[in-house]
Structures are given as structure tokens and as C-alpha cells.
Amino acid sequence: MECHVYYEGDDDPDKCTARRLERFDEAVLHRSMRQVPYGVVLNPHAEQALSPADAAEGLETLVALDCSWESAEAAAFRMNGVHRALPFLVAANPVNYGRPFRLTTVEALAAACCIFDRYDRAEELLEPFRWGETFLTLNEEPLRRYSECSDSSEVVAVQDDYLAGE
Numbered sequence: 001m002e003c004h005v006y007y008e009g010d011d012d013p014d015k016c017t018a019r020r021l022e023r024f025d026e027a028v029l030h031r032s033m034r035q036v037p038y039g040v041v042l043n044p045h046a047e048q049a050l051s052p053a054d055a056a057e058g059l060e061t062l063v064a065l066d067c068s069w070e071s072a073e074a075a076a077f078r079m080n081g082v083h084r085a086l087p088f089l090v091a092a093n094p095v096n097y098g099r100p101f102r103l104t105t106v107e108a109l110a111a112a113c114c115i116f117d118r119y120d121r122a123e124e125l126l127e128p129f130r131w132g133e134t135f136l137t138l139n140e141e142p143l144r145r146y147s148e149c150s151d152s153s154e155v156v157a158v159q160d161d162y163l164a165g166e
């Protein structure tokens with residue numbers, strides 16, 4: 001599962017998870033939108049939730065946008081591809097610990113790998129982060145349940161179980 005990131009560069013470089021992924025050779029960073037390959041774009045504003053059906057379509061490339069949350073408005077997601085939102089999951093990073101939906105770039109990419117039944121790839125991505133394993137532990141049950149769904153509407157039905165408990 002190839003991971004690509006459009007790097008906006010407006011967030012704290014010391015905390016940037018995309019830069020760390022690049023350093024560990026786990027993702028390719030692009031400074032120009034034209035260089036970003038076609039793939040599944042992880043976009044919190046997308047209308048459709050990511051599901052295993054997207055992997056079944058043969059989409060083996062994941063794309064994220066690394067920028068500050070202040071600039072992550074819908075218009076910023078101009079990448080060419082199939083745009084999908086991640087369902088309810090909670091962040092494990094120290095900035096947004098326990099907060100649903102607000103994942104770092106590495107958490108978003110790892111979550112997508114788990115939903116596509118590539119838990120091994122998710123572990124590789126999270127390896128360089130102190131709190132990486134915590135992300136998988138905190139979200140163990142929802143990630144497993146989402147990966148067992150057949151399409152986006154089933155994923156949303158599972159998500160509703162968690163939202164009802166919020």
C-alpha cells in the first residue's frame with residue numbers, strides 16, 4: 001500500500017508526522033499538487049466513508065494532505081482521486097488525544113490500511129511514533145469492525161453505534 005502526502009508545510013515541522021514518515025521512508029511527500037498520484041484521498045469533508053469496497057476497486061494508493069487543521073477546509077483537498085472520509089476513530093497523538101475524527105496524517109493513513117485489511121502496513125507506518133501502538137489499541141474494536149464491512153453504508157451503520165455512545 002503506497003502512501004503519498006501533499007505537504008502544505010504550514011504546521012509545526014517538529015510535530016509533523018508526514019515529515020517523520022518521509023524520514024523513515026514510509027511515505028512520499030509532494031510539494032506540488034501536480035505530482036500527487038491518483039488514489040484514495042483521505043478527506044474529512046468527503047461525503048462517503050472509506051470502506052473495504054474501495055480497496056476492492058483496486059485502489060492501492062493512499063493520499064493525505066498534511067497541513068494545519070486551520071487550513072484543512074474543504075477547498076484545500078484539490079487532489080485528483082476518490083475522496084473518502086474516515087469513520088469514527090479517536091486520536092492517540094498527544095495534541096488531540098482522545099478526540100474523535102481529528103487524526104494526524106500517520107493515524108489517518110494507518111487507519112485506512114487497517115480498514116483495507118493491511119494491519120501489517122499500519123504497524124509499519126506507526127512504528128516510528130512513541131504513541132503509534134496506542135492508536136491501534138484505542139481503536140482496536142472499531143477498526144476490526146470497519147474492516148469486516150462490505151461497503152460504505154455498513155461502515156456508517158457501525159460508526160453510528162459509537163456516535164450513539166458519545
Ligand SMILES: C[S@@+](CC[C@H](N)C(=O)[O-])C[C@H]1O[C@@H](n2cnc3c(N)ncnc32)[C@H](O)[C@@H]1O
Nearest residue numbers: 011016017042043044064065086103104105108
Ligand atoms: C489536517 S492534517 C494535520 C496533520 C498534522 N499536522 C500531522 O503532523 O500529522 C491531517 C490529515 O490526515 C487526514 N485525516 C485526518 N483525519 C481524517 C478523517 N477523519 N477523515 C479523512 N482524513 C483524515 C487528512 O488527509 C488530513 O488533512
